[in-house]
Amino acid sequence: MTLRRRTTLSATTALTVALSAALTPAAVGHQNHSPSHGKDQTLRVATYNLSLNRATEGELQADLSTGDDAQAATVAEVIQRANPDIVLLNEFDFDAAGTAVDLFRENYLEVPQGGAEPVAYPYAFSAPSNTGIPSGFDLNNDGVVGGGDDAFGFGAFPGQYGMVALSKYPIVTDGVRTFQHFLWKDMPGALLPDDPATPEPADWFSDEELEVVRLSSKSHWDVPIQVGRKTVHVLASHPTPPTFDGPEDRNGRRNHDEIRFWADYVTPGKASRYIYDDDGGRGGLRGGDRFVILGDQNADPHDGDSYDGAIDQLLQHPRITDPLPASAGAVEAAALQGGANDAHTGDPAYDTADFADTAPGNLRVDYVLPSKHGLRVRDAGVFWPTQDDPLSALTGTYPFPSSDHRLVWVDLSV
Numbered sequence: 001m002t003l004r005r006r007t008t009l010s011a012t013t014a015l016t017v018a019l020s021a022a023l024t025p026a027a028v029g030h031q032n033h034s035p036s037h038g039k040d041q042t043l044r045v046a047t048y049n050l051s052l053n054r055a056t057e058g059e060l061q062a063d064l065s066t067g068d069d070a071q072a073a074t075v076a077e078v079i080q081r082a083n084p085d086i087v088l089l090n091e092f093d094f095d096a097a098g099t100a101v102d103l104f105r106e107n108y109l110e111v112p113q114g115g116a117e118p119v120a121y122p123y124a125f126s127a128p129s130n131t132g133i134p135s136g137f138d139l140n141n142d143g144v145v146g147g148g149d150d151a152f153g154f155g156a157f158p159g160q161y162g163m164v165a166l167s168k169y170p171i172v173t174d175g176v177r178t179f180q181h182f183l184w185k186d187m188p189g190a191l192l193p194d195d196p197a198t199p200e201p202a203d204w205f206s207d208e209e210l211e212v213v214r215l216s217s218k219s220h221w222d223v224p225i226q227v228g229r230k231t232v233h234v235l236a237s238h239p240t241p242p243t244f245d246g247p248e249d250r251n252g253r254r255n256h257d258e259i260r261f262w263a264d265y266v267t268p269g270k271a272s273r274y275i276y277d278d279d280g281g282r283g284g285l286r287g288g289d290r291f292v293i294l295g296d297q298n299a300d301p302h303d304g305d306s307y308d309g310a311i312d313q314l315l316q317h318p319r320i321t322d323p324l325p326a327s328a329g330a331v332e333a334a335a336l337q338g339g340a341n342d343a344h345t346g347d348p349a350y351d352t353a354d355f356a357d358t359a360p361g362n363l364r365v366d367y368v369l370p371s372k373h374g375l376r377v378r379d380a381g382v383f384w385p386t387q388d389d390p391l392s393a394l395t396g397t398y399p400f401p402s403s404d405h406r407l408v409w410v411d412l413s414v
């Protein structure tokens with residue numbers, strides 16, 4: 001479903017708002033740009049797991065119906081400070097009418113937060129999520145049918161932890177493809193989990209269950225966006241965390257294959273031929289297509305619990321650039337917090353999430369990964385200010401005023 005705004009804020013009024021002097025290059029590379037202005041204009045693309053999920057259905061709409069929700073105001077200010085042209089929001093509860101998305105734009109993004117400029121996104125895309133939709137089967141094999149672990153994706157109600165793509169540029173509505181219903185068993189060589197208590201291999205799910213078990217824990221979307229005369233395919237997803245399971249590692253295996261879906265999708269020819277979308281369309285992108293893979297992939301290349309090589313399927317992919325967004329705030333946080341962080345082998349500068357320091361520690365899990373073809377990386381960063389920066393109040397420390405994840409951005413020449 002594409003959500004087209006009924007009204008949009010004038011960009012010129014936004015530009016008159018004074019910029020904070022506290023902005024640091026480490027936190028945000030540039031400010032005050034807007035689409036279709038300037039010759040050497042860049043496209044800023046971001047991903048942000050902003051944790052705008054609530055415990056019950058309708059609660060997010062209620063919270064966003066006024067401008068008074070402190071967390072929503074804080075994540076909105078993060079977006080305003082980073083000012084991306086295109087941003088994928090993870091963990092934004094889905095509702096079919098798009099009410100929460102409209103309220104978030106009207107009451108938060110288009111209102112100055114903490115002295116930051118408002119930001120207007122005339123275009124938005126959201127669609128149903130597998131989270132919280134009952135499967136009718138005992139998918140976690142605890143002997144009981146029902147609850148979040150037996151849903152098509154973990155969630156307490158349909159659409160919890162959903163996704164939204166916001167854009168200053170038009171969405172090519174009739175080119176959007178969704179992969180919510182793609183079945184895990186239909187991926188060749190799928191890492192289907194095994195029940196270790198039985199001699200049969202890969203039998204965690206019964207044959208009957210495999211006929212309904214979906215690959216995507218939320219959804220996978222290909223959202224084409226028109227940037228001038230070029231089309232950029234935003235490839236959005238939010239693979240399940242590789243934890244909260246048993247020795248069968250069903251979530252770790254699913255996470256790996258959810259990530260693999262995009263690795264195959266951007267590989268023209270045989271590798272992507274098995275893919276089908278929710279309308280029955282086959283295959284993936286063509287060789288000449290521009291794309292940016294966005295989302296919280298719940299996998300770090302060096303640390304944490306993901307299945308071996310899960311994120312390297314993208315980071316080492318011959319058609320994908322890893323811009324290596326970094327921040328000084330992440331380095332500082334890992335040093336101050338210690339614990340699991342001290343045993344990590346990955347460089348903390350690339351961390352994007354502030355997780356518990358018992359386990360797994362802070363990780364790189366949120367990614368903006370452009371195609372090598374047709375997109376050149378100009379700059380990249382993670383919005384994670386150091387503590388001497390007043391803007392560090394937006395990210396904070398546990399319990400977080402905004403989210404445990406940080407906004408990740410990349411500037412691209414299209």
Ligand SMILES: [Ca+2]
Pocket residue numbers: 137138139140141142143144145146149150
């Ligand atoms: Ca169960």
Ligand SMILES: [Ca+2]
Pocket residue numbers: 194195196197198199200201202203204
């Ligand atoms: Ca078995």
Ligand SMILES: [Ca+2]
Pocket residue numbers: 337354355356357361362
């Ligand atoms: Ca931490």
